[in-house]
Amino acid sequence: MSTGTAATTATGGRAADAAAPPRRPGRRRKRTPARVRAGLWTSYLILIGLALIYVYPFILSIAASFKTDADATQNPLALVPETVTFAAYERLFTDVPFPLWFGNSLLVAVIVTLGRVFFDSLAGYALSRLKFRGRTFVFLFFIGVLAVPGVVLLIPRFLILQQLGMYDTYSGMIVPLLSTAAGVFIMKQFFDSIPVSIEEAARIDGAGTFRTFWSVVLPMARPALITVIILSFQGSWNELGHFIVSRQSPELNTLTTGVASLVSGQLGSGNQFPLQLAAAVLMTIPVAVLFFIFQRRIMNTTAGAEKG
Template identity: 90%
Template sequence: MTDLSTRAVVTAGGDEGAASARPTPRRRRTPAKVRAGLWTSYLILVGLALIYIYPFILSVAGSFKTDADATQNGLSLIPETVTFAAYERLFTGSPFPLWFGNTMLVTVIVTLGRVFFDSLAGYALSRLKFRGRTVVFLFFIGVLAVPGVVLLIPRFLILQQLGIYDTYAGMIIPLLSTAAGVFIMKQFFDSIPVSIEEAARIDGAGQFRTFWSVVLPMARPALVTLIILSFQGSWNELQHFIVSRQSPELNTLTTGVASLVSGQLGSGNQFPLQLAAAVLMTIPVAVLFFIFQRRIMNTTAGAEKG
């Protein structure tokens, strides 16, 4: 018994010694050239990020300055005297809340409209077989190549003829659908196999029910992308609101801030007031982008994942 226990102890000790004697695997070191390339890439990206974010930081800093400080030290990031006078004046001495409400109303309705109508049009071009479908799709592609400025005067004349100029309807209806949104949804629906819809049709679902209950939920990645692009586009829209309205009561944030820049609401440079309005105008779009930035995807890649 003693010999067996001694052997066991010796064997265990030998195993521990062998284990400790084994060389520990060394981590492979990254070559110096590769590390130098990575650090160079990081420095370039940091530099580009600073270039892009510097104007926004300058706007935030300038919104807390006095008029004299903003005029004399426009590029300074540290105000001589931190003041909230620009924000107070923006909410008490200007129609900024009205502009914000008009923009929110138009943006929400336009975003919902684009999601619905662009999805319907994209599904029709993808699934419905009708004569001239290719011509219609090429027409949408052609519209994408036309600069928006070219359509401003015809849009103004149409709104006047329809009697909806200088109304909420004239501001909203022309934006309810876009060729880019139809193209995105059509390309996504093309990547969804048609066989998925056969089960719903066997159960007696019609064309719209199949679209609404089966296909549309599968297009969630494309829908999120369309929502983000529609919200951002309608929130920052300027050209259409210039030609579709005239009354100050229908001003949006873009046209209202433009009136601040042009000096229509007072004398002086009003730099802090203008910068404060620009900063507040940027916040909703920035928040939406940071929340859903991972959802902004390539349409084909999103279709494969869906």
């Protein structure tokens, strides 16, 4: 029995070996030529150098915010303070109405971001789906607005706010920023990439234009919406020119106008470098947090859209 079993096993093993496909010899990795590797390392070094040049002013701002006024004057480019002090940050919450500025900026940025998401998406959907006379002209008008520098529109905006009685009010600071041509353009281009056939099922069920937009198309536009959210919050948070021409009361100061008043030397003599840079460092935190939170979300939603 054992001899027959062994013979059977040997025969089966030979048959399996004969049926198995021949093994391919392992491929050897081609070595990158020395010239190509040298070019790659040179490119990496150039990119690292450019990144350091770009990041250095921000690192310098953080370091200088922990210096004394004398140290910031004598050693303005030193990255290590001689004496580490939090005096500049303490002054922001004692001598300067920084919390008021922060609250005004947060209020304006949140309302403007919500308004741009709603109005820009509505306008983009109308330009993409609705058939009406003059649609091409309206879209070209939005493109033309993108080519106009924002500084050119400051004086007309100031005159309009004065005539409407909205000057030096929250409404005057918020309403002109509730929609942008760039946001409309982004949403319109994204809606153009969505097949019209997706909306047909909703229309067969009796959904109207707004219902189809709100329940079917808008949830599919999350990548574009997140892009508009980031750009809107960052733009309204860092806005300066519009807030200069739309208000004059100190109670309506935002972070940008408040820090600008610090730079102009309204707190007395001295350069006030640590105080100004401490305010600038704190200003960047909300925008940086928002970007890092939504950065991964943008990548995920974009990947999902490509798979679909």
